[in-house]
Amino acid sequence: xxxNQLRHIAIIMDGNNRWAKQHGKSGTAGHKAGVERIRDVMAxxxxxxxxxxTLFAFSSENWQRPRKEVEALMGLFLSYLKREAKKLKAExxxxxIVGNRSRFSPRMQRSIAEAEALACExxxxxxxxxxxxxxxxxAEAAKQIAADVVAGTLSLDQINEDALHERTALADMPAPxxxxxxxxxxxxxxxxxxxxxxxxxxFCEQYWxxxxxxxxxxxxxxxxxxxxRYGLSGDQVxxxxxxxxxxxxxA
Numbered sequence: 001x002x003x004n005q006l007r008h009i010a011i012i013m014d015g016n017n018r019w020a021k022q023h024g025k026s027g028t029a030g031h032k033a034g035v036e037r038i039r040d041v042m043a044x045x046x047x048x049x050x051x052x053x054t055l056f057a058f059s060s061e062n063w064q065r066p067r068k069e070v071e072a073l074m075g076l077f078l079s080y081l082k083r084e085a086k087k088l089k090a091e092x093x094x095x096x097i098v099g100n101r102s103r104f105s106p107r108m109q110r111s112i113a114e115a116e117a118l119a120c121e122x123x124x125x126x127x128x129x130x131x132x133x134x135x136x137x138x139a140e141a142a143k144q145i146a147a148d149v150v151a152g153t154l155s156l157d158q159i160n161e162d163a164l165h166e167r168t169a170l171a172d173m174p175a176p177x178x179x180x181x182x183x184x185x186x187x188x189x190x191x192x193x194x195x196x197x198x199x200x201x202x203f204c205e206q207y208w209x210x211x212x213x214x215x216x217x218x219x220x221x222x223x224x225x226x227x228x229r230y231g232l233s234g235d236q237v238x239x240x241x242x243x244x245x246x247x248x249x250x251a
Contacts, residue, residue: 004224008052009045009216010176010199012191013037015183015207022207028072033209035076042093042126044213048220052125052173056191060100060133074104077130078111085115094122098169099132127170134193141167141194168194175199178223180216182208200226 013034020030038055045053058073065073088095097112104112112130144167148154154163165171176192176199186203188196202219204211 019207054127095119
């Protein structure tokens with residue numbers, strides 16, 4: 001089995017509505033059950049020494065959902081921020097919210113800022129992507145580059161992958177090593193498009209409210225069975241993995 005570095009896990013938390021229907025509950029009940037699942041998955045990530053957990057809570061496209069569902073999601077998000085920020089701080093977890101905040105209500109924007117200010121330090125980081133889209137993220141980075149060129153602080157020959165990356169929402173975080181999607185669909189739905197160029201993808205049938213620590217352990221086990229090549233051949237990567245394994249043994 002390979003020794004793959006696992007610093008950052010990203011999760012598309014899908015299947016809340018279908019879970020609710022399966023259990024004869026309302027869609028809101030499904031989303032509430034999904035929120036409660038976050039704590040268990042965070043604990044499992046800490047057991048695997050994961051530095052960053054990024055959760056796709058609300059996409060740019062989710063505004064198109066029925067109004068009552070959107071209102072319920074906003075209410076759950078608000079209550080989560082108010083309830084969990086102090087707990088995250090106490091547990092040494094830093095909170096980051098990424099996405100387009102301009103479409104949130106002033107009350108929501110204040111709550112986001114307050115929660116981030118409260119849980120602003122920690123050895124591990126919880127990132128919540130809310131009103132986030134991968135294309136939006138790249139477009140915003142391009143807009144910042146254009147503004148810097150106009151201002152004369154950036155020349156055309158300085159525009160490269162690094163320049164764009166530095167302006168993306170998670171520029172200060174390691175790229176996701178593993179992206180998990182629950183609920184059975186096998187697509188990434190405009191999530192972390194730039195950051196996931198070499199991310200390992202893991203799809204499972206479980207609905208998000210059923211995804212627990214044991215399910216995350218299975219995903220990590222699958223991740224560790226893969227050979228991450230980053231454009232190299234398998235023969236080139238194999239010696240590097242042997243070196244990694246020897247380093248782990250000698251640590």
